[in-house]
Amino acid sequence: MGLIRFKVHDSQPISQEKAERAYMSGHDRVPWPSETYWTGEMVVMKRPVEDSGNFYIPWYVEGFGELILGTATLRQREAPYNLHVELARGKINQVRNQTYDWQSIGLHVPDRLTERIKSAVTLFSKAATNQHDPEVCVEAADQALVIALEATELLASCFADQALAARHRQDQQLGTLLGANFGDHLVDDFTARQFRNSFNSVIIPFNWRQIESQEGQYDWAIPDKQVEWGETNGLTIWGGPLVFLSESGLPDWLLQWKDDFSTLMTFVSDYIETTVARFRDRINLWECAAKTNVSQALGLNEEQRLRLTVRAIETVRRVDPNAEYLITVDQPWAEYMKNNEWELSPIHFADALARAELGLSGVNLQINVGYLPGGSPQRDLLELSRLLDLWGFLGLPLYISLTFPTSDAEDPNAYGKDKPIPNGMHEGWSPISQRAWVEKVIPLILAKRNVYGIFWNQLSDGQPHEYPHGGLFNSEGRPKPALATLATMRKYHLK
Structure with a gap:
């Protein structure tokens, strides 16, 4: 039986209903059967496997509303994870990797996108190195997540504009x-x-x-x-x-x-x-x-x-x-x-x-x-x-x-x-x-x-x-x- 726990600051409106909608998946992105509950301080997930995977949960983000957000790959461990930090890490990794992938096929990335990603990484570093101070950690992690999502929208917009322009060069x-x-x-x-x-x-x-x-x-x-x-x-x-x-x-x-x-x-x-x-x-x-x-x-x-x-x-x-x-x-x-x-x-x-x-x-x-x-x-x-x-x-x-x-x-x-x-x-x-x-x-x-x-x-x-x-x-x-x-x-x- 796998057990994984996540600490959540009281600034995030988590409920039992939201916890029950959380899930974990592997590289195929197919949710594993699991049971998730909210203790009032932590989200706890029980699952039949102990494999590493990505954790997804409905999460409220200022300026974006409630989104399903995921972490990077996490292994099972005894100590709880800080969910604010892990969600910021997951989104920053995703936007950086996708930027590199699209650049490799010719996407032009504007400077403002690069600056957004750098700002998110700086704030994430502050959050990751201050987990002993919950207030400082959570504030920096939440700010990093907002900026990473702003970078996500900008990156997707750049891709859509340039890919559509390429398609129109072939077909009016x-x-x-x-x-x-x-x-x-x-x-x-x-x-x-x-x-x-x-x-x-x-x-x-x-x-x-x-x-x-x-x-x-x-x-x-x-x-x-x-x-x-x-x-x-x-x-x-x-x-x-x-x-x-x-x-x-x-x-x-x-x-x-x-x-x-x-x-x-x-x-x-x-x-x-x-x-x-x-x-x-x-x-x-x-x-x-x-x-x-x-x-x-x-x-x-x-x-x-x-x-x-x-x-x-x-x-x-x-x-x-x-x-x-x-x-x-x-x-x-x-x-x-x-x-x-x-x-x-x-x-x-x-x-x-x-x-x-x-x-x-x-x-x-x-x-x-x-x-x-x-x-x-x-x-x-x-x-x-x-x-x-x-x-x-x-x-x-x-x-x-x-x-x-x-x-x-x-x-x-x-x-x-x-x-x-x-x-x-x-x-x-x-x-x-x-x-x-x-x-x-x-x-x-x-x-x-x-x-x-x-x-x-x-x-x-x-x-x-x-x-x-x-x-x-x-x-x-x-x-x-x-x-x-x-x-x-x-x-x-x-x-």
């Missing part, structure tokens, strides 16, 4: 898809015009729960009109997920078959075949399945969820062989794995499908930032860059689906279990913070050559939706500032 306008999920309802003319002016593609969800609410009775009224609208406006059309493994994506009548997997697979195949046949040669990309890497809906085990995904891909491929076929992976940082014994991490789940020679055309990563329990807590830009690079090893095109909340107040139209993390942003969740996040994140994603599409996961807060306040239109139908930012980026960068 990039072929990357930019779109949003139309949802399960028809939109009004104003929303449709705003959508058309902002995006080059659209997701039509084909929600099984809505289309076949009664077994064998199909209602195509909404998807028929949505697909026709997408075609009329010359948009690339993404269809699905055909199997959305959640309560909001499965018809109630299907639950009676949850203990009969063979029959369940038959119903899945029938629905997919019926839907794909109706819209064959009209959909550019079929999203075959979503949440199958993590959802425990219908009580399916991991092997059954994998088999269900394979059946979905095979059925789509057989009925519409000219389209492209994707699967969606939820929570790609795999935070959920610390609490359960899972055989396959998200990337291993996708890798198993890629190796099965099913004709898989790409993988969509669903990153619903700032939501718990089923979303992805906020991380800094280098962590996002590392994630995209890691998934690039699959050798498949990546698509990224995003959500970011604009409030943590109650949302009467939200039916999902996920809620925005309280106090997750230093200035609060707001339309302005959503726009600022989009301004930082989208250029970085566009700079990655392995990313073929970026989609906003939820269009409007005015219709029933899964993620509270996560849309690009507010509950009154007015566009949020992030939509104009996305429209500008599309005009400047994309076809």
